[in-house]
Amino acid sequence: MSALHARRHGGTTVTDPTGTRHEEARDEAREEARERAVAAALATLDLDAKTRLLAGQDMWSLPALPEIGLKSLVMSDGPIGVRGVRWTADDPSVALPSPTALAATWDPALARRAGRLLAQEARRKGVHVLLAPTVNLHRSPLGGRHFEAYSEDPYLTGEIGTGYVLGVQDGGVGTTVKHFVANDAETDRFTVDNRIDDRTLREIYLAPFEAIVENARPWGIMTAYNQVNGRTMTEHHHLVNEVLRGEWGFDGCNVSDWMAARDTKGAVEGGLDVAMPGPRTVYGEALAAAVRAGEVDETVVDGAVRNVLRLAARVGALDGAEPAVTELPAPLDGDALAREIARRSFVLVRNQGALPLTRGRTVALIGAAARDARVLGGGSAQVFPDHIVSPLDGLTAALPADALAYAVGADPSDELTPAGQGFTLRAVCRDAEGNVLGEGSLPGGQVQWIGDDLPEGVTYDTLHSIEVTGTFTPRESGEHAFGTRGLGAFTLTVAGEILYDGVQEMGDEADPFEAFFGAPLERGKAALTEGVPVEVSLFHPLGQEHAAPLPGVMFSLVHLGPRRDPDELIAEAAEAARAADTAIVVVATTERVESEGFDRADLKLPGRQDDLVRAVAAANPDTVVVVNAGSPVEMPWRDDVAAVLLSWFPGQEGGAALADVLLGAEEPGGRLPTTWPAALADAPVTEVTPVNGELHYREGLFTGYRAYDRAGTTPAYPFGHGLGYTTWAYEALELSPESATIRVRNTGSRPGRETVQLYVAPVDDRMGRPARRLAGFAGVEAGPGETVEAEIGLPRRAFEIWDEKTGGWTAISGTYEIHVGRSLTDTRLRATLTVGGTD
16 A cells, blocks of 8 residues: 555654564464354355355345354445435434545545444444445546546555445445446446456556455455446456456455346356345345256355355354454544545635635625535435535534625526425325325435335335325425426325326336436426425325335425526625625536436536626636535636635535635645546547447546546646645655655645655656556645655556556566656656566
């Protein structure tokens, strides 16, 4: 790992190699004891029990086998919070900032603390295995799930992912590093065949998985839906058995993505241990029958069962086996850590002296997203936090009452959105006779029950109808639009009036997430009065939507407040900006732009938000724009405003962290983990839609900053870029064959943190390599005038290529320039290094 340590000038670092060796010996002894317990348990199982263990018994768990002391292994979605086995607000979850935000901290140690918090949450919810982290790459900014992955760079991804996995497993909870491999876009993700040459596959897309396996020894991997070079990943013998398990030595459990396993023989012989979800899978009875028919050797089944039992032993679910963790880390404060990660992730990409705000200035806060913050991305990453601090909440708490004014400006969407602010809703489940089976609270008006997410006391066999019911208290008078999203029959009633009674048929959607998160439909309007509550009801009798292969019910009550003329709203916002010392505009994407199940069509901010920023900037030259988006957006006004701060999807404490940073209590700590293009046309990769079922990675090694270097294109903001509230001088660089030592000095007037970045550039390259690649980084902290040193290791892989002729890694001899600095394009020190090897 590269971000080794930083030491103050003249200090020393003391290590205890003897103690480390003793601890490693103890760990090896415990692992051997667990292996003996696993072998003993396996020996007592018959074929039917073994194959049953490899198949999900329901949406989130594997069956218990009391005869061997095996508890049911429970899994849960991540990666920013632990949802648990029920997707419900009645069991809230801490919501950390998005993975792009975590990667923007460039701090594996902070990622490890995040992992420890999530392990703490998992144990609270009875979860043994977290379905995270996502370490696919930002191949294209159009990737719909871009916010859920870390970076365009495999090295940074591997470092942050390693920290995350170590942290979760520190807490005795397993991870499933996903999605192995090349699940880099959402279009046709169940069937797409991604065509990637071996060198690109090894150096780019497999690289973060390899690093995490080597440095964190994850207890699980999740294989992807897609194919790679003609073979679906759940049956990919070469990549799973030969590379992952053989070359890399992975000894954990390989779990399918949900519904990804398609063929019994192909999956088990391709290295897939567990087929999820259940109870209908290609394993279980189907696998037992294949063994009895002579189609599958039982020793292959034994290998898969051994991997599952090893996972169970590690997480403490197998009697007679000591868990991997017997002493848990100290408890963490979820709110405090969420706030810390958020402020450390914010990337200040432009600052013309506007930030931090000086004491006594008046502020006009503008934007719908300032009031109704978007704190997480859509899809399986969603959780329900028990509270959300919006930018308006954060600044209201931090500023005097007479110092802050708010204007909505331009809403990012003119579509109906899930019923949230002002709604108090519950989902009531009834049987065919109308008897209540159970109910649960419903923030956001979304019923999204998959598998066993149903409220307590409810089963699919008895569930006949669901009514979303409660009250709505408008915050504005006027005509409010109401509607539905989802399939089937609906009766919508507002204030005693039926607005809709009809059926929505299935369209062309092939992905259930696309159907659920697709376009909402307006069903009617009601004239309502500010502050006066009204009764609302959405009745949904069930048809066949909860049938095989994956039982579930997904639909939403959606709403849109009174529509005022956008030009009038923008004019009001400009007037508010003109009357204040500083204007802060919060712009955002929406769930219809960034979510699981579909890719983005463009990088534009939705609605009239660009017009809003231009108008505010024209009214007040001291305009700060906060970009609330999980992935890059076009910012055509970026050079016309005083400051631009990227806040990602900042988690439940985002507004509090934003106030910390804007007012200077903390500095923005983030650096870009991905290049931000000036326009979509400048992005190196914009092809995410397969042609005839295939998606060719024709760009090879040249994605992200590698491609910008080759093309000579200038992005809006380069990889690694980010400003703080102090300044730094890079004073010296010393190289050895194994590491670089960099001396930097805080030349500003306040304490700060710097992310020192190291790039390797081959001189006179003849091997088709990128001009530069990230090879290491370290964070340092210093007070005004203080000097610190960062020591960064030089990984051998930075000087190697994958040789397709020999099928192995080859070190390339020659001269390399080592660039050290603040970003890819702001390097302050250079030195040369001669490396021996093979030409």
